[in-house]
Ligand code: ADP
């Protein structure tokens with residue numbers, strides 16, 4: 001089933017009197033349960049695409065339907081509410097709150113759902129910290145954790161709201177090769193076990209190799225789609 005549909009989506013930015021075409025007439029369908037890489041060089045429009053899917057940004061033209069809802073033309077408040085319930089974000093620079101512990105970072109987005117109740121909230125934080133292997137580090141602050149551990153906290157935080165889709169913008173770009181591989185394997189294991197839909201961006205060939213679906217983007221345009229069959233891409 002299609003979880004995300006983009007139809008003829010364009011996004012441009014004005015930069016010092018110039019127009020930058022970040023996305024040009026992009027149409028794309030993302031099915032539920034995929035582990036999809038958006039691959040392309042720096043400046044090709046990957047972040048813009050993730051931000052549109054995540055309702056952090058809005059398109060100039062075209063239509064975006066997420067989980068059966070057309071998000072085009074919604075107010076910022078509507079989008080914020082929708083985003084909170086639908087999307088989990090993972091960032092290249094982790095974006096944890098430095099003064100909060102791992103536990104508190106994972107708990108933070110849950111606090112906007114008072115209907116959850118304290119007990120359920122606590123159980124979720126414990127369950128997702130356990131899922132990423134960090135139960136013993138619950139009381140540590142980000143500066144007491146390695147890069148890989150910080151990204152694991154960010155993964156737990158993204159998953160704790162039980163989003164329909166997890167969007168990861170270059171999630172391994174600030175990690176060494178081995179740690180990046182571990183993070184990819186963790187995300188992949190969660191995708192396979194819970195059917196959580198993951199969309200991640202990368203400019204790195206070895207990172208895109210972890211995906212089962214590939215969208216190649218260049219200069220704001222989709223230039224290729226791939227599906228993995230065994231060890232090769234069928235375009
Ligand atoms: P990528 O994630 O592939 O590096 P981006 O989506 O960040 O690409 O950027 C695509 C293009 O849009 C680039 O030329 C970038 O400079 C431009 N761009 C992105 N965001 C903005 C912005 N807020 N203001 C102006 N230009 C932007």
Ligand code: ADP
Pocket residue numbers: 101103104107118122126138139
């Ligand atoms: P209170 O009852 O005071 O509202 P909680 O019992 O929910 O607080 O927890 C207080 C703080 O203790 C939490 O914000 C969290 O930082 C931390 N905490 C709670 N449970 C755990 C746990 N299992 N592991 C680590 N820290 C925890």
